[in-house]
Amino acid sequence: MKVIINSKEYQGLPGETLMELAKRNNVDIPNLCHKDGIEGQGRCRLCMVEVREGKKTKIVSSCVYPIRDGLEVVTNSEKIIAIRKNIILLLLLKTPNNDYIKSLAEEYGVKAPDRYVDYKVKENCILCGLCVKACEKMGTSAISLINRGTTKKVSTPYDDPSKDCIGCGACAEVCPTNAITMTDKNRIRTIWNKEFKLVKCSVCGKTFTTDEALQFIESKLGKKEERICDSCRKKIISEKFKESFKYF
Amino acid sequence: MAKGLVVSPDKCTGCRTCELACSYSKSDTFNPKDSAISVMFYEDVGLQVPMTCLQCDEPHCVKVCVVNALTKDEKTGVVNYDKEKCIGCKMCVSACPFGNMTYSIRLKEVIKCDLCKGDPQCVKSCNYGALQYKELDSTLDKRKIIANQFKEAFGEGAI
The missing domain is CATH 3.10.20.740 (Ubiquitin-like (UB roll))
Structure with a gap:
């Protein structure tokens, strides 16, 4: 073709x-x-x-x-660039404080007229729906686009902590405008109003991921996995290498 | 048989140049944290062990990847990573039985050895021959090696 x-x-x-x-x-x-x-x-x-x-x-x-x-x-073409500029202007009006949209506007030489811009707006989401799609791909579908019109937003059902969310953070990673926050604090991961207790590595004791994420992996692999973090796993295998080369 | 990375810990001096070469080719920085290879130190026995992806035959990372960003190339045997497809769920990092997957928060991508598409930079930077990129022994070759050792042990004149 x-x-x-x-x-x-x-x-x-x-x-x-x-x-x-x-x-x-x-x-x-x-x-x-x-x-x-x-x-x-x-x-x-x-x-x-x-x-x-x-x-x-x-x-x-x-x-x-x-x-x-x-x-x-x-x-x-000129027509296309004019359309793009319009879209960027509308995005800029919706999220005037977002760094990525601001840099995009700068690239295309788009300036929002001051009288229309509310610089107090803290919104970062442009409703692109990538997070929703990423969550769908994971098979969890914990979030979706809800409501219509000006109140449209991405959220969990009724804004409650979702029982399907596994706390992987894929939604936050794919977001082009960094609108989703995921925090790991005091061994607690917070995302979408849900709090996850992070799993401790059975070797070093450091926290590394959520129990739900490990269960996801176990279901994919079809077998039980030990609760060991990636750096300890590396140490275990390199230890074996060391043992076999010790007497060379 | 496919070519692969052969690691000889007995030759490694622990200079960690491979880590820098890898991170520079993968992420344009000299940061051992963004490297797909890392050297583990064992001062008690005087050994340094370079650790990197083993390009498994049945990779766990590929099994858990929901968007097929990780794929096993049947011809070359390499497990390839496509950062454009990756959605950053970090499941492969927890699933790797050898801990050889790293997630770079700065780059928003997984750092994984793909043998630099057949031109491994770590091998180029290794001056001591601890890392070699060569044809791997087939199972038959391995058997022959073991059988030869038996022959030497039990052959004429040995006993």
């Missing part, structure tokens, strides 16, 4: 989306809600590109648009 991006020809694989093809060939399409390994969501709309079909052109979001043979795509 041949696809032309910015008047250069690329070979596409069947079933690929435009974003995947562009990423594979190092064509830059800005995005916030896309991650390899997670299906495109088409939520942040920053990955908009222009697709030409004959005389007509249309604007599509590349992370959910499947490629076709002979597709002609432009990723940086």
Whole structure:
């Protein structure tokens, strides 16, 4: 399958989306809600590109648009850049104090008119939904997008501590704007209003992960694992190495 | 048979250059914490043991990865890591039976040995031959080696 991006020809694989093809060939399409390994969501709309079909052109979001043979795509036309700037402006108004969005706005030369900006807003979430997808991938689905309109947010059911959450922190790691906080303090991990007692390593006594996460691993591996932290495991195996090389 | 990293602790001097070379190639910094190889010290017996991913045949890390960011390459035998796919759940870090997975909070990615796509930097930096990148012995070769030792022990003139 041949696809032309910015008047250069690329070979596409069947079933690929435009974003995947562009990423594979190092064509830059800005995005916030896309991650390899997670299906495109088409939520942040920053990955908009222009697709030409004959005389007509249309604007599509590349992370959910499947490629076709002979597709002609432009990723940086004036129209597209104007759309991107608009989206960034709206994001900036929603999260005026977020470092990542601020740097993005700077990159595109977007400035929010002062009279519209409320600098007291502490919001960091742009509702891209990556955290929800990541949690879904883990098979836990502890969080989801709730409510509609201005009250829309990411949370656990009824904002209560979720019994499904395993405290892995994948949601916090994938968040493009660092909106999710996970704290480990006094052997307690706090995330999504839930408190986890961290597991102590049976060798060194340091805390390393949550019991729920270890149970997740055990269910995947189908066998019981000892509660040993990664650095102690390394020590145990290198100790064996040492024993076998001692008399060389 | 696939090529692999062969570690000889008896030759290691404990200079830890491999750690720096690895972290520089993986994360553009000279930080042993961001290295996929680490040298363990045993002063009591005068040994240093470089420890790195063993590229298991049935890797636990691959089994627990929910987004297929970790994959076992059947041809080369290497367990590869795709940081673009990784969602940072850190399950592989706890699942590795040898503790050879590290999660870098700064880089938001797992640091794991992938033999530098067939050009291991640690081997290049090792001046003492403690790390070697070479063809691994097949099971048949290993049997032959053991059988030869038996032959020497029981062969003519030995007893």
